[in-house]
Amino acid sequence: MENKKIDDKLYCVKFCPDENSHLKPDKNACKRCKTKVCTFICPANVYEWVATKDELVVKYENCLECGACRIACEEKILNWKYPKGNKGATFKNS
Amino acid sequence: MTNKTDVIVVGAGPAGISAAITLAKAGKSVILIERGAFAGAKNVFGGAIYTQPTKEIFPDFEYEAPLERKIITHKYFLRNDSQELGVEYFNDIHDNAYTVIRGKFDRYMQKKAEEAGVVFVNETLVEDLIYDGKFVVGVKTELENYYSSIVILADGVNSLLAKQAGLRKEIRKQDVVLSVKEVIKIGEDKINERFNLTSGEGSAYEIFGEPMNGFFGAGFLYTNKDSVSIGVGVSLEDLAELKIRPYELLDKLKNHPRFVNLLKDGELIEYSAHLIPEGGYKRIPKLASNGVMIVGDAAMLVNNIHFEGTNMALISGKLAAETAVEALNKHDFSEKTLSLYKKKLQNSFIIKDLRTYRGVTPTIIKHRREFLDYYLSKVLEFFNIFTTVDSKPRRQKYQAYIKSFFTDRCPCKFFHEMFSLIKMVLGVLCGK
Numbered sequence: 001m002e003n004k005k006i007d008d009k010l011y012c013v014k015f016c017p018d019e020n021s022h023l024k025p026d027k028n029a030c031k032r033c034k035t036k037v038c039t040f041i042c043p044a045n046v047y048e049w050v051a052t053k054d055e056l057v058v059k060y061e062n063c064l065e066c067g068a069c070r071i072a073c074e075e076k077i078l079n080w081k082y083p084k085g086n087k088g089a090t091f092k093n094s
Numbered sequence: 095m096t097n098k099t100d101v102i103v104v105g106a107g108p109a110g111i112s113a114a115i116t117l118a119k120a121g122k123s124v125i126l127i128e129r130g131a132f133a134g135a136k137n138v139f140g141g142a143i144y145t146q147p148t149k150e151i152f153p154d155f156e157y158e159a160p161l162e163r164k165i166i167t168h169k170y171f172l173r174n175d176s177q178e179l180g181v182e183y184f185n186d187i188h189d190n191a192y193t194v195i196r197g198k199f200d201r202y203m204q205k206k207a208e209e210a211g212v213v214f215v216n217e218t219l220v221e222d223l224i225y226d227g228k229f230v231v232g233v234k235t236e237l238e239n240y241y242s243s244i245v246i247l248a249d250g251v252n253s254l255l256a257k258q259a260g261l262r263k264e265i266r267k268q269d270v271v272l273s274v275k276e277v278i279k280i281g282e283d284k285i286n287e288r289f290n291l292t293s294g295e296g297s298a299y300e301i302f303g304e305p306m307n308g309f310f311g312a313g314f315l316y317t318n319k320d321s322v323s324i325g326v327g328v329s330l331e332d333l334a335e336l337k338i339r340p341y342e343l344l345d346k347l348k349n350h351p352r353f354v355n356l357l358k359d360g361e362l363i364e365y366s367a368h369l370i371p372e373g374g375y376k377r378i379p380k381l382a383s384n385g386v387m388i389v390g391d392a393a394m395l396v397n398n399i400h401f402e403g404t405n406m407a408l409i410s411g412k413l414a415a416e417t418a419v420e421a422l423n424k425h426d427f428s429e430k431t432l433s434l435y436k437k438k439l440q441n442s443f444i445i446k447d448l449r450t451y452r453g454v455t456p457t458i459i460k461h462r463r464e465f466l467d468y469y470l471s472k473v474l475e476f477f478n479i480f481t482t483v484d485s486k487p488r489r490q491k492y493q494a495y496i497k498s499f500f501t502d503r504c505p506c507k508f509f510h511e512m513f514s515l516i517k518m519v520l521g522v523l524c525g526k
Contacts, residue, residue, distance in 0.1 A: 068330055072334050086131065090130065
């Protein structure tokens with residue numbers, strides 16, 4: 001079976017994104033993080049380090065709400081909450 | 095106080111629903127609060143529920159619930175890049191487990207709870223616990239506060255509330271496995287044909303080795319009615335250390351030559367991810383405090399060796415609810431009274447089993463590079479020698495194979511690992 005790109009995988013999930021992010025890293029503290037573990041451990045590729053801007057971009061609307069980033073965050077500077085009650089991902093077929 | 099009920103249960107997974115339904119059946123008022131649109135909307139697992147514990151809560155589920163297939167074959171595979179060894183256990187009169195889709199099955203559990211009198215509140219996130227002195231007396235949601243005599247936390251592996259309540263410390267990377275899964279539609283007839291099944295019968299696969307060689311992790315595959323659930327779970331610590339993207343591992347598993355034909359022309363219908371608490375016995379949190387108890391994944395009740403989780407969730411929910419009933423009857427919600435829940439868990443298979451296996455996961459994690467890569471390849475090598483016909487004398491080949499255990503690496507490593515293995519097995523069998 002052909003491998004779909006992560007964006008295509010996420011396309012199969014029903015998302016109802018909130019206006020504001022439920023994932024709030026301390027972006028200044030992110031600058032001193034050496035591993036940037038969130039940028040590869042996230043199963044939805046939510047986090048991207050944009051070197052030109054020296055900034056962590058958070059595509060929270062793709063979050064699958066697993067919590068991996070919260071536990072893996074080296075600097076413990078991620079304010080992680082669940083999305084509000086009617087927001088976020090809905091799994092119908094899992 | 096307004097809105098006061100006997101018990102508030104946070105989270106409509108198997109643990110929460112089981113607790114709520116047990117309380118309602120005992121005549122207690124209970125509110126079940128779920129952040130998703132329906133029970134199951136946020137719930138993810140590998141693929142199978144177990145008949146006996148499910149029947150304890152839902153006696154008629156085999157006739158009523160939306161089930162996918164009854165598992166009649168379990169297959170275990172050891173793999174490297176070019177070889178595979180498989181062991182199959184088949185038993186078609188065994189009705190031990192069924193594959194289910196949680197988006198459907200959990201809604202059945204929700205319906206049964208509502209029929210029993212549980213008030214189900216959906217699309218509501220519990221943000222905080224409400225305290226009166228040292229006692230938890232309710233929960234704060236985005237819109238309103240709810241009050242109760244007891245709060246049961248069934249809010250899953252991340253349980254931010256358990257942490258707030260001081261019941262649980264922060265989870266460590268080595269205590270959780272990150273699992274990613276795809277549900278791939280193939281069609282009922284094709285599944286029957288490719289997996290050698292008839293309709294209603296299913297398979298469960300567990301895969302060790304490629305593409306997770308040397309990591310603490312495994313692949314899995316379950317057949318549903320017209321789709322398969324396929325995924326990999328790997329320790330968060332290994333993923334972080336080895337800098338691997340979890341979905342790339344899953345893609346490798348799917349594209350292993352032994353799987354390609356099984357999944358051919360399949361259509362991806364859903365992708366999901368979830369953490370599995372695998373810290374075991376030593377990481378079980380404090381289970382009760384004044385006015386609050388913690389159940390299921392939130393209490394880290396998972397036996398990873400046997401892929402057990404939903405069963406422990408269902409039974410822990412029931413035991414917490416039974417404790418709540420006793421506490422309500424004597425109007426005593428103190429930690430001392432609610433600690434009866436801990437005693438009930440200790441007397442059940444849940445803590446007994448987690449205690450039995452307490453040395454297993456740490457031993458495997460410690461020696462994962464050896465057990466899940468080196469020795470795994472040595473097993474495959476044996477079968478290669480056993481099946482290869484090359485005009486060389488057999489005894490010579492066997493002797494060389496045995497010798498290789500001592501010459502591949504420092505012989506002391508072999509003895510050390512065998513000692514760990516024996517100690518681990520004795521730990522399970524004798525508790526030493």
